[in-house]
Amino acid sequence: MIQDSETFAGTFPFPPHFTDAPGFRMHYVDEGPAGGEVVLCLHGEPTWGYLFRDLIPALSATHRVVVPDHMGFGKSETPGERTYWLQDHIDNLERFVLALDLTDITLVMHDFGGPVGMGLAARHPDRIARVVTTNGPTPFGQPNLLDRITANAGSAPWFRWIAEAHAGGSLEPILERLGYNILSTLKLNGFENNAIITDPWLAAYAAPFATPADCLGAIGWAKGFATEAHRFETPDASAERSIRSKPALAIWGEADRTLQAEHFLPLFTAIFPAASIERLPGVGHYCLEDAPAAVAQLIADFLRRT
Template sequence: MDTPTLKKLYPFESNWLDLNGRRYHYLDEGPRDAPAVVMLHGNPTWSFYYRHLIPPISRTHRVIVPDHMGCGLSDKPQDYPYTLDQHIRNVEALLDHLQLKDITLVVHDWGGVIGMGYATRHPDNIDRFVIFNTAAFVLPLIPKRIRMCRPDRFGGVLVRGFNAFAGLAVYMASRHPDRMTAEVRAGYIAPYNSWDNRIAVHRFVQDIPLEDDHPTRPVLVEIEAGLAQFQQHPILIMWGGKDFCFDDHFLAEWQRRFPNAETHRFADAGHYVVEDAHERIIPLLQEFLSS
C-alpha cells in the first residue's frame, strides 16, 4: 500500500496501539497540547476518508483518526468479534491510552454509532460533535443492495470475493465523479485487496441490527437512549443531500433530537460528503471549532 501515489494523497505518520496482540492503527496529527478532535470513519472507508480535513484542522487542534479493527492499516484478524460493542471498546482503549478529554467527536457512517457509543459511556470526555451522514438510533429498512450483502455465503461471495461493497462504493457514494479519480478510488480500496482483508467490510454489514433479536440491538438501543443528554452540547451537522443510504429522513431525525444543532445540507453531495464538499466543510468546521 505504501506507493508514491498513496503517500502523496495520505502523507501522514502512522501510529499503532497494541490491543491484545492486534495492531490498531491511528493518526495523531497536530500539537499534542491542543484541543482534541477525534474523527471516526465508517464502512467501507478508513482514515483516508478524512485526509482533506486533517491538515487544516491539525494546525490548531490535535487530530486523532483511528482505523477500526479490520479496516485501513489496522490488523485484519479472521477470528475476531467485529461487533459494535467491540469497536466502541477499541475507541475507549485508544482515547484512554492518549488520555484525551474535552473531545470534539467527528463521525460518519458507522463512526456515528461507534462514536456515540463512546460518548454515552464517557459523556464527561465530550465537548462537542460534528455529524456527517450517519445514524445512532434504530434503523428503518436499509437499501436492498446493502441487505443482500448480509448472508454468510452469498454476502461473503459478493463482499469478500468480488469486493462488491468497497469496490462499488467508490462509484456510488460520491456524486462528483471528477473527485473520484483512479488514484483516489485506489486509495479507498487499497486496504481491502483480498478475501481475508475484506472481513471487517462484511462483518460491519452483518452487524447492522435489523432484527429485534440481533445481538447488537441492545447496544444500539442503549446508545439511542443516551443521546438526549447531549442536547445542550454544541453540534454541527453537515449532510450530503444525495445519499442513497443515509437520506434526508436520517437528517430529520438528528434535527428532531438536536433542534439547536447548526445544520448545513449540501444538496449536490453524496454519502461520501467529505469527498464531495470538503472545500465548503473546512471553513464551517474551523469556525465551529473556534467558537
C-alpha cells in the same frame, strides 16, 4: 493490510502511529499541537482514515486531529478471531481513547462512525466537548431508532442489496472480493463527483481489502445489519443530559442515497434541537469526498464559534 509507510502518491502523507490497546494493532493519524483540543474523526464503511485527508491539514494548525482506523479497515490489523459488530468497534474505540487519554474531544463522525462515536459518548460523556455528524447517524437511545433504520433500509440501495445478498447467500462471497469491486461499492453508497477518481484514490480505497481475510471488517458491518447482530449503546440519564448540553453540528449531503436525511436528521435534532444543520445540495453520502473544502470550512467555523 496496507503498508505502514504507504502514502498513495503523497495523497496521505501523515506519519503512521500504532497502539495495541484495543487488543489488535490499531493505526491512527495524530496531527497538530499535542496540547490542543482533540478532533476525533471516525470513518465508516468501507472507508478508512483516508476519507479525512483534506480535513486533517485544515484543522491541525489549531487542533490535535486524531484519526483512527477501525479494526479491519485501513492500516489497522484485521484479526481473524474477532467479531466485527458495532459493540466491538465501540469497545475498541473506548480502549483507544482511554489509552491515549483523549479529552475535550470534538467527535467528527461519518457513516457507521456515527453510532461508534455516540457509543463512546454514552460511556464517557465527560470526555466529549462537541458533536459533529457528516452524513453519520447519531443513535442515542431514541425510542424510534429501529423504525427509522427499517424505513431507510427499505429504500436505500446499499441496505436493500445487503438484505438480498444475505438471503441469497452471496453477501460474503461478494464482499470477500471488495478490493476488486470497491469502486462499484463506493458508487452504490453514493458520491457525485466522479473527478475524484484517480489511480491513487482507487488504490487507497482498494488496498485494505486485498484478500478475503482482509475483508472481515467490511463483511461484519454489512452482515451485522442483515442478522441484527449490532447493538446500539443506550446512554444512562446522566450521560444523556450531559451530551444534550454539548454544541453540535450536522453536515448532510442531500444526495445521500444510503443514509437519507429524512430518516436520520430527526435522530440528530431529537438530541440537539437548537443545533445548526448544514444541508449540501448535490452532495452524496461521502460528503468528505464530494465537498471536502465546504465540509472543512463548516467544521472550522463551528470550532471557532463554540
